[in-house]
Amino acid sequence: METTKLMVNRKRLLDTINVSSSIGSLENGGLNRLALTEDDKKMRNIFVKWLREEKLEVRVDDLGNIYGRRKGTFNDSPAVAIGSHLDTQPCGGRFDGILGVLTALEVVRTLNENNIETDYPIEIVNFTNEEGARFEPPMLGSGGVAGEFTKDFIYNTKDNENISFQEALINIQYMGDEKHRLRDIKYFIELHVEQGPILENNNKLIGIVEGIQGISWLNVKVVGETNHAGPTPMENRKDALAPTAKMVTKVYEITNEIEGLKTTVGKLNVKPNITNVIPGEVEFMIDVRHKDDEIRAVTIDRLREQLGTIAVMNNVEVTISTDWNSDAVLFSSKVMDAISEAAGVLGYSTLRLFSGPGHDAKYISKMADTGMIFLPSINGISHNEKELTLEDDIEKGANVLLNTILKLARAQ
């Protein structure tokens, strides 16, 4: 078939990415383009201009999400949506979700210049505040559209300077209409950098994402008794840090025993944190991830029990609370197959894998058959100015996206 040989314009795509890389740019090649800032506005304005140049019907919804719709042969049928987000972390990379939006644009440009009409309409999407770096939690735009968060909740989240989402949205003049929100779509496809080393380590090009791991954040507080290091005999101490060290080791012991489980103790604070004072309190977080929610739940029970035992044996108190829970998501096998087929026709290697971080696709998967394409991140680095996805890989990824869309936008 002729259409499967259709290819994107590499130079045009890279030029477009370069324009994005110049808005909010940092000195080491990264970007600081927090959601709903002046730089985000600048990027949005250019993006809207590009959408209009392609004769797309542009709309903005009440969460600042931007859509560009391309008509299909069956124009009343649900659209195939493609996209991601244009916002970044404060010291973020140039690619991240940006690739998902700009490759979607390149897909439409390629269709336009080749006068290809798809059966179903296509919608390019840019979701607001995916990063959660300015307004917490992350993925407010996609979560709002999917009914995960109420409008009220989203509008009232505030940044560090106490500016609300709603104010910020009005300030940059991207307050649109609720009736413009994404709804009634057939598929959603998000291309994104992997933010991990799995593709690179396995020497594969195209990641076919099977789903997103479930996450829990446990807060562990260990309370002993502060005392002076010099006089207090070892046997009289109620040191909070000594049993904490055993707990951290135990966390990783348990992790080693459970296939596919990831845990991280990334944050740990000692009080009073003075060299010659026996710690009276330690608070730490455990990040627990697994693609199977049941295994994650069992792991948490086991952590509670084992950490509790260590506390009892060391004569300290422990309280463990869950700060955040987010269940795993499984993507559509129909979409996975379409990506797989597109990559196969183009001769690119693929790997099926689960995503550790959350993405807009996580929430949108509640509305339609959803899938993601991952591209390799060099050394797995992300949320860092050093984040890098090679130009060749970007071009190939865009071609996979194009051919996946051609397949999914065709009436069977």
Next chain:
Amino acid sequence: METTKLMVNRKRLLDTINVSSSIGSLENGGLNRLALTEDDKKMRNIFVKWLREEKLEVRVDDLGNIYGRRKGTFNDSPAVAIGSHLDTQPCGGRFDGILGVLTALEVVRTLNENNIETDYPIEIVNFTNEEGARFEPPMLGSGGVAGEFTKDFIYNTKDNENISFQEALINIQYMGDEKHRLRDIKYFIELHVEQGPILENNNKLIGIVEGIQGISWLNVKVVGETNHAGPTPMENRKDALAPTAKMVTKVYEITNEIEGLKTTVGKLNVKPNITNVIPGEVEFMIDVRHKDDEIRAVTIDRLREQLGTIAVMNNVEVTISTDWNSDAVLFSSKVMDAISEAAGVLGYSTLRLFSGPGHDAKYISKMADTGMIFLPSINGISHNEKELTLEDDIEKGANVLLNTILKLARAQ
């Protein structure tokens, strides 16, 4: 002899302590009076006023140490110095070293109201920054006077907000003259709370301190690699905290095997300290104490070796440096005998013991025959708002100090 029956004024002493307890007071009865802060200044001002009321000759040296001198019959002969420090930990107790300064004041008040002239002059001393909670290391004032630290070193130590000792000293207007420093003294006696449970456990009132344990502070820096918690497979990580947990456990395992050894990991900082980011670096301190310097040295060698092994086995880098070393000190038997005799005449029980923590007496012992009187700390608690020494014990301790001074300030 009549003079041995001389007693301090309990009410006056407790009232004086209560004034101190109101400066920098915390809600649970403790004190936050870090060295060279506004509260320290407030306390110093009142203390100087009290010294002047007793007609003492007040001087302040270039390290902010405050002296109040009472003439003796042989006024050109070296003085008997008594004192300690008025600064506290951020969540410290009301007694600690404060008792050593205020009982010294009470001794002089008692001598004055009874018109007792001693053969040797008496000097009350308040040393700057004994705690080391604001400026590290501790005992900068006494250490400076004894030649342990250079003026340059002391002036350039900085607090957490990057304010130098010198700036802080000028800010509170306690920058005095180098020629005012303590020198040419015959004895130094420091009364202090025990900060440990030994007196209480043995049901004894007066601790006669034989010496101070040697101390080393080791700085341990573990370097791995920062990465995202979500995507990075467990086996690809170079987590700095996981091996640190094993190191802390190893420190205490080694400690259990060596008689009389005390170690403490009181300070530990994780970088970047974010829940979903794998720690790239951990830095922690090990406080090592023993009364035998040789055993302490052997322990440090063993810690270096064992921690190094853990680092190698976990694929991280470790560097261990010695931030501070202070050899064990033995106090003067002449002073111990004088304390013992005074307590005996008053009918109070005594116990000879070693001090775990360092004290100003440690450095001053290089300048003169030195000794310390310890009073019981309930439950051995110190550097804690719950620190408590009973009023009866304070009164009795002050009487032992008074009678010890009467003996030592008399020409033989």
